[in-house]
Amino acid sequence: MKKRVALSWSGGKDSCMALDKLTKSGVEVACLITTIPIEIGRTFGHGEKMELVRLQAKALDIPLEFVSCTFENYTSSFTDALKNYKLQYQLDGIAFGDLYLEGHREWGEQLAKDTSLEPIYPLWGRKEDALPLLKTFVQSGYKATVIRVREDVLENTWLGRQLDSAFIDDIIKRDCCPMGESGEYHTFVSDGPLFKARIALEQPEIIKFETTQKYEFQKIELIPKE
Numbered sequence: 334m335k336k337r338v339a340l341s342w343s344g345g346k347d348s349c350m351a352l353d354k355l356t357k358s359g360v361e362v363a364c365l366i367t368t369i370p371i372e373i374g375r376t377f378g379h380g381e382k383m384e385l386v387r388l389q390a391k392a393l394d395i396p397l398e399f400v401s402c403t404f405e406n407y408t409s410s411f412t413d414a415l416k417n418y419k420l421q422y423q424l425d426g427i428a429f430g431d432l433y434l435e436g437h438r439e440w441g442e443q444l445a446k447d448t449s450l451e452p453i454y455p456l457w458g459r460k461e462d463a464l465p466l467l468k469t470f471v472q473s474g475y476k477a478t479v480i481r482v483r484e485d486v487l488e489n490t491w492l493g494r495q496l497d498s499a500f501i502d503d504i505i506k507r508d509c510c511p512m513g514e515s516g517e518y519h520t521f522v523s524d525g526p527l528f529k530a531r532i533a534l535e536q537p538e539i540i541k542f543e544t545t546q547k548y549e550f551q552k553i554e555l556i557p558k559e
Contacts, residue, residue: 335361338426338453339418341441342367342397343379344386346470346477346496347430347456347512349522352393353473354455355428356527363422364396368411370404377407379481379519380547385532388555389522392530396422408444415448426451432514433460463512464505471496475525478534479518481547486517489539492548496520530557 338355342348342365355362367386368377375381383399390397398418402410418424427450431437438454445452456466470477477496482489486509494500501511509517524531536551 335359336425337361337363337423338428338451339364339366339398339415339422339424340428341430342386342389343430343519344376344381344389344522345379345430345520346475346522347432349430349475349477349525350466350470350473351428351430351455353475353525353527355453358455360428360453362395362428363424364398364418365390365393366398366400366411366415366418366427368400368402368407370402370407372404378516379521380542380545381480381521382549385521385550385553388532388553392524392528392532392555394529408440412444412447415444415450419448419450424450426453428453428455430456432456432463432466432512433458434514460510460514463510463514464501467496467501467504467511471498471501473525475522476531477520477522478548480521481519481545483517483545485544489546491518492539492546493537528558530555532556 340362352362370377400411400414427445429441442452479491479494482491504511533554533556534550537548540547540549
């Protein structure tokens with residue numbers, strides 16, 4: 334039988350690459366899990382609207398579970414929810430798209446231990462692997478749009494850019510991780526090999542947060558592939 338896992342899902346390139354790699358290795362991603370802190374009512378980290386993540390799950394044809402939490406009880410809420418999903422989806426493991434930050438891995442491994450699941454990190458490597466990984470993504474056939482940038486690292490002119498060869502040429506000139514592992518930028522994946530429909534993103538507006546700026550699309554549409 335295939336190993337069944339839940340995948341921590343941000344909607345961006347890292348979690349999409351993790352999904353692709355897991356699928357290709359014969360692991361069944363039984364569900365996607367996205368945390369929604371009630372303080373912001375949006376996805377943790379990326380600050381994306383729930384509606385857009387729902388469209389991704391629909392396009393991928395994978396069940397999606399939202400975990401409602403607060404910043405204060407984030408870990409306990411995730412743990413309690415995961416215990417339920419373990420039974421509901423008959424899970425063997427929990428997968429993450431983290432790349433090399435040890436603190437993130439330690440957190441995920443403790444979460445897995447507390448829920449008696451196997452922690453899986455399909456993209457894990459060294460900091461030096463970030464650029465080759467970005468190149469792999471660009472060549473993968475997935476379409477990712479930059480939706481959020483840290484103001485102290487990237488200007489808002491980076492918003493709306495596609496992850497392509499030109500993006501690689503420009504990001505390596507900046508003093509940051511090419512994959513944005515420390516939150517230098519975030520992306521939204523709207524199409525690719527595992528997508529059964531593509532998500533059209535139109536009419537963007539820039540909204541400002543405390544230290545970041547984000548593209549907010551006023552018109553979104555799920556378009557089936559022929």
